[in-house]
Amino acid sequence: MTERPGPMLDDGAVDLRNHTDGHYARLADGYNDIWSKRSEYLTWMSAEIADRLRVPEGARIADIGAGTGLFLGRLMECASPRTPILCVDPSAEMLRQLPRDPRLRPVQRTAEDVAAGRVALPYEALDAVLIKETIHHLTDAPGTLRGLADLLAPGGRILVVTLPPLLDYPLFQAALDRFATGQPEPESLADAMRAAGLETEYSIEAFPVTIDREHYLDLVGNQWMSVLSSFTDEELAAGLDEMRDRYPQRELRFADRFAFISGVR
Numbered sequence: 128m129t130e131r132p133g134p135m136l137d138d139g140a141v142d143l144r145n146h147t148d149g150h151y152a153r154l155a156d157g158y159n160d161i162w163s164k165r166s167e168y169l170t171w172m173s174a175e176i177a178d179r180l181r182v183p184e185g186a187r188i189a190d191i192g193a194g195t196g197l198f199l200g201r202l203m204e205c206a207s208p209r210t211p212i213l214c215v216d217p218s219a220e221m222l223r224q225l226p227r228d229p230r231l232r233p234v235q236r237t238a239e240d241v242a243a244g245r246v247a248l249p250y251e252a253l254d255a256v257l258i259k260e261t262i263h264h265l266t267d268a269p270g271t272l273r274g275l276a277d278l279l280a281p282g283g284r285i286l287v288v289t290l291p292p293l294l295d296y297p298l299f300q301a302a303l304d305r306f307a308t309g310q311p312e313p314e315s316l317a318d319a320m321r322a323a324g325l326e327t328e329y330s331i332e333a334f335p336v337t338i339d340r341e342h343y344l345d346l347v348g349n350q351w352m353s354v355l356s357s358f359t360d361e362e363l364a365a366g367l368d369e370m371r372d373r374y375p376q377r378e379l380r381f382a383d384r385f386a387f388i389s390g391v392r
């Protein structure tokens with residue numbers, strides 16, 4: 128029987144943006160465990176983010192689509208209870224997993240709400256905005272980026288961290304294909320940030336992953352990526368069978384590539 132079908136668009140494609148609420152509510156409790164065996168990656172990513180945002184102590188920071196705040200380690204060093212990082216996310220379940228720390232302030236709203244000025248923020252302007260692995264959930268990324276850019280203080284920065292449409296992940300083909308259709312091209316995001324008046328640059332960085340095959344199959348079976356929640360149980364089971372055939376080795380190795388798109392006002 129078909130369960131959890133993704134909402135369909137007019138052309139029959141699955142709309143990947145509108146089925147995320149249930150996905151993150153389901154995933155939230157175990158979200159941090161997904162990364163528990165990848166502490167080197169967490170350290171690397173936290174440093175990449177902090178190095179690019181270059182925030183001084185006391186900076187006014189918003190993490191848009193903050194989720195559980197897993198990658199905020201280095202940025203938190205610059206925050207204080209007087210200038211907490213605003214952790215913006217529509218998912219109460221994800222925000223509930225934030226560390227209890229006065230340097231983090233949950234704001235249960237969307238990026239669009241913040242960008243349109245529908246949220247009263249404790250800061251008049253922002254020095255840094257982080258959007259990590261969330262940009263693909265926005266209905267109008269260019270418009271939202273424009274609104275967020277308008278909130279920046281002079282010299283303020285926006286950093287978008289996102290997966291490129293073409294992944295090297297050892298996933299089943301339909302998931303790779305569907306992911307690619309829902310994921311914006313980094314170049315188009317850079318263009319949108321330039322159009323919003325930001326001096327923008329971007330680069331692609333890769334982190335090498337070695338992961339136990341059974342663990343990876345479990346992650347996929349548990350739909351760790353939101354695109355996986357758009358498949359029915361039968362499709363997912365078939366996808367896992369395809370992966371077992373395609374990737375028989377005990378350990379899987381691949382490059383986790385990220386686009387870092389950074390704009391300064």
Ligand SMILES: C[S@@+](CC[C@H](N)C(=O)[O-])C[C@H]1O[C@@H](n2cnc3c(N)ncnc32)[C@H](O)[C@@H]1O
Pocket residue numbers: 147151191192193194195196197198215216217218221236237238239258259260261264265266
């Ligand atoms: C893949 S998670 C990333 C969480 C965190 N940034 C990280 O890297 O671990 C995507 C997050 O985007 C949030 N999200 C979905 N739609 C959003 C929107 N319109 N505005 C802001 N956040 C959104 C989800 O609730 C989820 O917590």
